Amino acid sequence: MDAIVTNGLTKMYNGRPVVHGLTLRIPVGCVYGFLGRNGAGKSTTTRMLTGMAFPDEGTATVLGDDCTQLSPETRARIAYIAEGHPVYKWMTVNHFLKFSRSFAQRWNHPLVEQILDYFQLSRTRKLGKLSKGQQAQVSLAAAIAPDPDLLILDDPTLGLDTVVRRDFLESLIQIIQRQGRTILFSSHILGDVERVADRIGILVDGILRVDAPTDQFKSSIRRIVLEFAGEPPPFPDCPGVVASRIVGHKREVIVAGLTEKHKAAMESLSPLSSEVMELNLEDAFIAYTRGSRPAMPLFHVQMASSPSTVKT
Amino acid sequence: MEFQVSTTSQTPIYRQLAGQIRRGVALGKLAVGEQLPSVRELSRQLVVNPNTIARAYLELERDSVVHTRQGIGVFIAQPQSDVQKAARKKLLLDKLDELLTDAVYLGFTQQEVAELVEERSRIFSWSPASGDP
Numbered sequence: 443m444d445a446i447v448t449n450g451l452t453k454m455y456n457g458r459p460v461v462h463g464l465t466l467r468i469p470v471g472c473v474y475g476f477l478g479r480n481g482a483g484k485s486t487t488t489r490m491l492t493g494m495a496f497p498d499e500g501t502a503t504v505l506g507d508d509c510t511q512l513s514p515e516t517r518a519r520i521a522y523i524a525e526g527h528p529v530y531k532w533m534t535v536n537h538f539l540k541f542s543r544s545f546a547q548r549w550n551h552p553l554v555e556q557i558l559d560y561f562q563l564s565r566t567r568k569l570g571k572l573s574k575g576q577q578a579q580v581s582l583a584a585a586i587a588p589d590p591d592l593l594i595l596d597d598p599t600l601g602l603d604t605v606v607r608r609d610f611l612e613s614l615i616q617i618i619q620r621q622g623r624t625i626l627f628s629s630h631i632l633g634d635v636e637r638v639a640d641r642i643g644i645l646v647d648g649i650l651r652v653d654a655p656t657d658q659f660k661s662s663i664r665r666i667v668l669e670f671a672g673e674p675p676p677f678p679d680c681p682g683v684v685a686s687r688i689v690g691h692k693r694e695v696i697v698a699g700l701t702e703k704h705k706a707a708m709e710s711l712s713p714l715s716s717e718v719m720e721l722n723l724e725d726a727f728i729a730y731t732r733g734s735r736p737a738m739p740l741f742h743v744q745m746a747s748s749p750s751t752v753k754t
Numbered sequence: 755m756e757f758q759v760s761t762t763s764q765t766p767i768y769r770q771l772a773g774q775i776r777r778g779v780a781l782g783k784l785a786v787g788e789q790l791p792s793v794r795e796l797s798r799q800l801v802v803n804p805n806t807i808a809r810a811y812l813e814l815e816r817d818s819v820v821h822t823r824q825g826i827g828v829f830i831a832q833p834q835s836d837v838q839k840a841a842r843k844k845l846l847l848d849k850l851d852e853l854l855t856d857a858v859y860l861g862f863t864q865q866e867v868a869e870l871v872e873e874r875s876r877i878f879s880w881s882p883a884s885g886d887p
Binding site: 616639657 | 759763766768794797798801803809
């Protein structure tokens with residue numbers, strides 16, 4: 443059973459595809475980490491999946507319904523938290539929960555009470571007076587109280603401080619433990635994604651470039667560094683090469699799934715030295731999404747003729 | 755025993771955890787028959803997806819480090835005496851070669867390395883002599 447199936451999903455803004463031919467399958471019970479740089483198309487995708495934006499091409503099925511025609515029953519099984527936890531600031535916590543409850547068919551009242559008590563959230567305070575972290579907890583409580591089968595979170599930890607973020611993740615881990623609940627969340631904090639996600643997808647300029655189990659992605663990416671006496675030669679074209687760039691007298695190549703072919707290509711260039719390194723998830727993500735942009739030049743941080751003002 | 759995971763490491767989380775349990779057994783911090791925390795408990799404690807914990811346990815079970823009693827829990831298994839001894843010896847030799855290579859480059863003498871190994875191995879808990887090589 444799949445919770446989300448998309449086929450060639452495409453959205454155009456001003457004649458330019460922001461999401462381009464997205465084909466994806468997220469099985470029931472999976473925690474899917476949706477990654478990509480700002481503007482890669484993550485939010486547009488989640489908006490299409492929740493019926494808030496219509497695709498220009500392709501289809502998406504969410505909990506069995508076409509995403510452009512979600513029935514009220516299916517809608518009730520989906521919880522969505524938009525980027526930045528937007529809430530009505532003039533509402534009190536109590537008011538907001540009552541308001542959310544009016545849309546729900548089920549409501550786990552004890553759970554909500556537990557979350558409010560644990561985070562010491564006053565029920566009579568206005569949402570606008572709460573901290574960003576407290577707002578996040580209230581909106582998470584309201585999102586999971588109806589016991590949704592699918593939870594879509596658009597960058598839920600954006601702007602939260604380290605401690606609040608960890609609290610939020612701890613809540614999320616408990617939510618994951620309910621059998622058969624599917625979670626799709628996007629984030630820029632790769633450490634969080636690694637803790638929480640079974641599987642990750644990486645969007646680069648609207649195109650899904652990676653869709654793999656988290657561990658597998660992390661352990662398949664390698665950085666090859668080849669050193670030469672002069673200008674490094676280009677790396678032979680072979681499948682799996684994600685990016686290649688020159689850093690001084692070195693050529694740095696990022697490879698997904700190192701094979702004998704890559705090793706042969708390395709040897710064919712007869713470099714002075716060669717090294718193959720494993721990467722952590724964050725470095726792997728950066729290497730993957732940065733592409734072949736050349737290394738950053740050395741900035742002229744020191745003023746050429748500035749008088750010395752250092753006093754001793 | 756306390757476990758800890760890091761997301762800045764190159765090693766996947768499930769392998770970090772499996773490694774810590776293996777090390778715990780080797781150092782005698784985890785005794786044969788001792789019960790490990792449940793998947794749920796450890797998932798909450800380490801703030802890690804429960805499937806990741808389950809995967810670590812599964813790998814340890816496959817290598818006979820732990821055994822699962824259905825509906826009761828996960829326990830440290832009796833060390834296997836001669837099953838796959840050759841395979842395990844191969845594994846150890848690989849690690850040893852790696853270590854000795856480092857030792858050579860770090861400028862240690864053969865004598866010094868032998869003494870260090872002797873000294874460090876005293877803090878580990880070893881299974882009783884099994885008789886084979």
